[in-house]
Amino acid sequence: MKKNETYPYSISWNLYTTLFLLSTATLAFELNLSRLFSVAQFYHFAFMIVSIALLGFGASGTLLAIFPKISFAPPEKSLSYLSLATSISMVGSFLIINLLPFDSFSIAWDHEQVLRLIIHYIALSTPFFFSGLSVGILLSRSVSKAGLTYGINLSGSALGCMIALFTPPLFGGEGTALLSGGIAALATVFSIIRINKQPISKSSFTQICVILLTGSMICFVTLDLGLRIITGKSFCWLELKISPYKSLSYSLQYPDTKLIFSQWNSFSKVDLARSSGIRSFPGLSYRYTKPPPAEDGLFVDGDELNPIILPGYDPEIFNFIPSAIVYLIHPSSEVLILEPRGGLEILAAKELGASHITAVEPNPLNLATSKHIYEDKKIQLIQDTGRSALRNKTNQFDIIVMPLNDSYHPVRSGAYSLAEEYRYTIEAFQDALASLKPNGLLIATRWLQTPPSETLRLFAIALTALDEKNASTNNQVLAFRSFNTGTVILKNGIFTDNELEIVRQFCKELAYDLIYLPDITPEEINRFNILPKPLYYQLFNQLLNSSNRQAFYRDYTYDIQPPTDNQPFFSHYFKWSQSRQVLAELGKTWQPFGGAGYFVIILILILASVLSSMIILLPAIIHQINKNLYKEKNKLDHIDQSKQRSQLNIIILYFALIGFAFLLVEIPLIQAFILYLGHPSYSLTVVLFSILLSSGVGSMLSEKLSTTKMLVVLVIILLISTVFLQTFFNSMPGSSSITRIIFTILFLAPIGLSMGVAFPGGLRWMGALYSNRSDQPIAQIWAVNGASSVIASIVAALLSISFGFSWVLIIGTSCYLGACIVILSTMKWKL
Numbered sequence: 001m002k003k004n005e006t007y008p009y010s011i012s013w014n015l016y017t018t019l020f021l022l023s024t025a026t027l028a029f030e031l032n033l034s035r036l037f038s039v040a041q042f043y044h045f046a047f048m049i050v051s052i053a054l055l056g057f058g059a060s061g062t063l064l065a066i067f068p069k070i071s072f073a074p075p076e077k078s079l080s081y082l083s084l085a086t087s088i089s090m091v092g093s094f095l096i097i098n099l100l101p102f103d104s105f106s107i108a109w110d111h112e113q114v115l116r117l118i119i120h121y122i123a124l125s126t127p128f129f130f131s132g133l134s135v136g137i138l139l140s141r142s143v144s145k146a147g148l149t150y151g152i153n154l155s156g157s158a159l160g161c162m163i164a165l166f167t168p169p170l171f172g173g174e175g176t177a178l179l180s181g182g183i184a185a186l187a188t189v190f191s192i193i194r195i196n197k198q199p200i201s202k203s204s205f206t207q208i209c210v211i212l213l214t215g216s217m218i219c220f221v222t223l224d225l226g227l228r229i230i231t232g233k234s235f236c237w238l239e240l241k242i243s244p245y246k247s248l249s250y251s252l253q254y255p256d257t258k259l260i261f262s263q264w265n266s267f268s269k270v271d272l273a274r275s276s277g278i279r280s281f282p283g284l285s286y287r288y289t290k291p292p293p294a295e296d297g298l299f300v301d302g303d304e305l306n307p308i309i310l311p312g313y314d315p316e317i318f319n320f321i322p323s324a325i326v327y328l329i330h331p332s333s334e335v336l337i338l339e340p341r342g343g344l345e346i347l348a349a350k351e352l353g354a355s356h357i358t359a360v361e362p363n364p365l366n367l368a369t370s371k372h373i374y375e376d377k378k379i380q381l382i383q384d385t386g387r388s389a390l391r392n393k394t395n396q397f398d399i400i401v402m403p404l405n406d407s408y409h410p411v412r413s414g415a416y417s418l419a420e421e422y423r424y425t426i427e428a429f430q431d432a433l434a435s436l437k438p439n440g441l442l443i444a445t446r447w448l449q450t451p452p453s454e455t456l457r458l459f460a461i462a463l464t465a466l467d468e469k470n471a472s473t474n475n476q477v478l479a480f481r482s483f484n485t486g487t488v489i490l491k492n493g494i495f496t497d498n499e500l501e502i503v504r505q506f507c508k509e510l511a512y513d514l515i516y517l518p519d520i521t522p523e524e525i526n527r528f529n530i531l532p533k534p535l536y537y538q539l540f541n542q543l544l545n546s547s548n549r550q551a552f553y554r555d556y557t558y559d560i561q562p563p564t565d566n567q568p569f570f571s572h573y574f575k576w577s578q579s580r581q582v583l584a585e586l587g588k589t590w591q592p593f594g595g596a597g598y599f600v601i602i603l604i605l606i607l608a609s610v611l612s613s614m615i616i617l618l619p620a621i622i623h624q625i626n627k628n629l630y631k632e633k634n635k636l637d638h639i640d641q642s643k644q645r646s647q648l649n650i651i652i653l654y655f656a657l658i659g660f661a662f663l664l665v666e667i668p669l670i671q672a673f674i675l676y677l678g679h680p681s682y683s684l685t686v687v688l689f690s691i692l693l694s695s696g697v698g699s700m701l702s703e704k705l706s707t708t709k710m711l712v713v714l715v716i717i718l719l720i721s722t723v724f725l726q727t728f729f730n731s732m733p734g735s736s737s738i739t740r741i742i743f744t745i746l747f748l749a750p751i752g753l754s755m756g757v758a759f760p761g762g763l764r765w766m767g768a769l770y771s772n773r774s775d776q777p778i779a780q781i782w783a784v785n786g787a788s789s790v791i792a793s794i795v796a797a798l799l800s801i802s803f804g805f806s807w808v809l810i811i812g813t814s815c816y817l818g819a820c821i822v823i824l825s826t827m828k829w830k831l
Contacts, residue, residue, distance in 0.1 A: 061783025698756025
């Protein structure tokens with residue numbers, strides 16, 4: 001025991017400052033990295049970042065458990081090295097993934113891509129490993145102050161999420177990655193304050209190297225950020241490289257293409273390309289024989305091409321697009337256009353005779369690229385999301401348009417199957433119907449796929465929304481198709497014979513094929529864009545007339561169940577029945593994952609589970625080996641050994657449960673507040689900031705609070721939230737943004753406060769169990785907590801897609817309840 005007498009340590013203010021800054025840098029880097037992956041690759045690869053970060057934290061705990069002597073070094077030295085390593089690895093890992101890009105589409109046959117993926121995984125986990133090691137060391141060195149240490153860690157993380165929100169507009173995604181490294185380097189400065197009181201001439205060579213490297217990192221980051229502020233650009237080798245399969249990459253291959261606008265904000269990267277080769281007019285009838293108008297190409301996150309029509313266009317072209325039909329039925333109408341992006345549907349409404357146009361666009365960068373479209377006095381702009389505008393409606397409209405504002409993505413690619421889309425849910429269509437005047441029209445267009453998927457799901461949403469409104473489904477919906485798009489129209493009333501005749505004549509003149517009309521006949525289908533079989537007509541009618549739609553959904557090739565706000569995954573079509581075909585085609589098709597974005601999560605879950613198991617089991621295996629090697633020194637009898645193993649297993653179970661619970665509660669809460677706060681980025685920032693900050697306060701106050709009582713309070717609040725939160729949101733849709741943010745913070749404060757008590761309270765409980773011993777397994781439980789969070793982040797995605805966010809919250813609540821039961825079950829134990 002003599003060698004451990006100096007083990008407890010009083011942590012100084014500079015080390016707490018180091019921890020705070022390091023936590024800030026780490027979370028800012030994590031959130032920004034997810035944005036970088038969304039732009040460079042596709043949405044499901046951004047999802048990997050959460051598991052990578054948590055895996056790095058878990059691995060740091062395992063290293064401390066296997067090599068506990070790491071914690072014996074003076075913390076100032078340890079944190080100076082680790083902060084610098086975090087800073088260098090943040091910048092280095094960004095350079096590695098950027099200069100050695102991963103091509104997901106060729107991974108099935110190019111084995112080099114597997115190696116690159118492994119390199120990316122290791123490189124990106126290193127910053128989180130070094131940062132987690134710093135936290136673990138401080139927790140180990142000052143167990144009595146674990147609540148304060150953990151609280152500062154969470155509070156710094158709360159600031160990090162604010163930095164991730166507000167800095168991309170200033171520095172871009174690349175600059176924010178470097179800024180995170182700069183903040184970590186600044187943390188190094190505070191850690192070396194104590195160890196460099198002596199003259200530099202007496203400092204060790206290692207300390208001098210740390211000082212020089214830290215100064216170099218700070219200078220490099222300052223230079224980069226300065227260049228970005230002054231010139232808007234930095235070094236070309238720092239510019240983010242995007243996947244060659246994204247729309248922007250294709251466009252840039254055209255000889256005369258040039259970028260005339262490129263900018264980041266907190267939730268997107270918007271590029272504007274000018275080229276004679278950019279021509280996009282979704283659904284345009286081939287009966288329009290004139291040259292297409294000049295366009296610029298608007299790209300969001302390097303994809304989703306949207307045309308911006310330049311002045312001097314021929315207004316006649318708008319008579320040849322699918323949405324023209326609603327202006328023939330409703331001339332001189334008041335129109336609401338939800339998220340028009342490039343403004344194609346705004347110009348259509350203007351040229352086709354709308355009396356007033358309300359455009360709802362959430363992204364200010366989209367507006368900056370198409371200012372000329374909004375100059376007309378009849379156009380009213382609302383900067384908000386489409387769903388938020390519907391929920392906070394102040395008036396009603398004759399026409400509501402949901403534009404087709406994303407690129408064509410084969411259903412089989414699964415590229416956006418994990419992306420939430422709140423415009424295409426049952427509740428969204430119900431909100432839209434409620435915002436229509438009597439006899440008003442809702443029109444939505446999607447891409448055609450074979451077998452039918454997007455348009456069939458759109459039709460299913462429309463039917464379900466009408467059914468739940470007790471409407472006359474057969475007489476209030478119609479559908480038709482061009483050669484590449486399908487359009488569904490709902491009416492807030494019954495279609496008249498005159499209106500149906502207008503639709504027939506319109507489709508005949510523009511060579512659009514009818515899919516469904518209330519009085520359609522077999523002779524009217526599959527006449528212009530001829531298919532081998534009239535699949536759309538057959539399936540739409542079969543779905544409409546089915547006595548058991550759930551059976552239809554169950555038996556269909558793809559998952560076309562209508563999405564809800566609880567499961568808003570419009571682009572997710574994967575069913576387990578496709579698995580055999582996916583495996584059979586592996587390596588034989590250019591699609592990277594056979595249409596199963598869901599498979600990506602499964603693969604990551606398997607990888608994370610294996611690595612997490614190693615993180616959890618490796619310390620126990622090493623410990624058992626050491627016991628066998630030095631068995632003669634072990635003076636504990638068999639009963640004491642068995643009791644210790646039981647206690648350790650109980651402790652591991654507790655920290656695994658709260659590791660699972662934190663993510664399983666946090667993720668659905670972020671989702672729940674998206675519609676209330678109006679935008680995913682606001683929800684992520686406000687909810688994450690509120691939970692982390694209040695959890696930090698709870699951690700600091702943990703010594704004064706009962707862990708079991710706070711866990712019981714937490715479970716009660718979460719159960720109430722699961723049942724009544726959405727009802728409360730619906731009861732106050734008209735409140736201002738500031739009011740909603742304040743309510744969110746106040747609502748989440750007690751949740752975060754209770755969550756923050758769980759970890760340090762668990763350490764205090766563990767200390768009571770180990771009151772007569774000095775070998776508390778702090779490093780091992782730090783590893784277990786991190787490893788369980790890795791799995792929880794992936795399981796949350798799987799459960800959200802399969803069962804909805806509410807079930808994720810219920811399971812997270814159950815984990816906290818289980819943790820409370822674990823503590824209560826040990827109250828009778830005495831050492």
